[in-house]
Amino acid sequence: MCGIVGYIGNKEATPFLIGGLKRLEYRGYDSAGIAVQNGKIEIIKTKGKVTDLEEEIAKVSPKGTVGMGHTRWATHGAPNNANAHPHVSFHNKVVLIHNGIIENYAILKEKLLKSGYEFKSETDTEVLTNWIEYIYLTDIYDKFEDALSVAMTQVEGAFGLVVMCLDTPKKLYATRRGSPLVVGVGKGEYFIASD
Ligand code: GLU
DSSP: OOEEEEEESSSOHHHHHHHHHHHHGGGOOSEEEEEEEESEEEEEEEESOHHHHHHHHHHHOOOOSEEEEEEEOOSSSOSSTTTSSOEEOTTSOEEEEEEEEETTHHHHHHHHHHTTOOOSSSOHHHHHHHHHHHHHHHSSOSSHHHHHHHHHHTOOEEEEEEEEETTOTTOOEEEEEBSOOEEEEOSSOEEEEOO
16 A cells, blocks of 8 residues: 545645655655646656656646646556556546555456456556446436445445546545545645555
């Protein structure tokens, strides 16, 4: 179980995300990544250290005041770029980072494969990302947050999650069960951290 940071407010998210990930490095990890939302969702991730991630970020300079960052400690799938977080759903609607383990991921993955979903990683986390999107797109929920709540009742295991939906650009969702996650409230801004 590794590191999560999130930011939504009126400042650029990326400096906070990098600083937050550096403060979580002591926990150990094998890869790191960020997502920043600004009309589209920009994802930058890499195997290795936060300094390696910083080099990748410098090439792109992502702008946006909503973002999330993750350091991964692999439980499902090798430490590599494809398995690093954030993960994006098959229809590109949902982006998320996850600490913990989704115990019923194999059953959910089987259902998703039968519905035509394809996977780019070996992780339980990508299954979760697609499961949330699947509930959002196929069920009757108009609001993404309702679909997210329902999807999480169908998931077994421990998780701390930060989630973005392309359809709700000014929102950042956080949810947890068994894994730590705190929300800091500032003036016109919110911070999320797993420690
Ligand atoms: N189970 C997830 C994975 O293997 C999350 C690992 C973590 O908590 O960092 O990607």
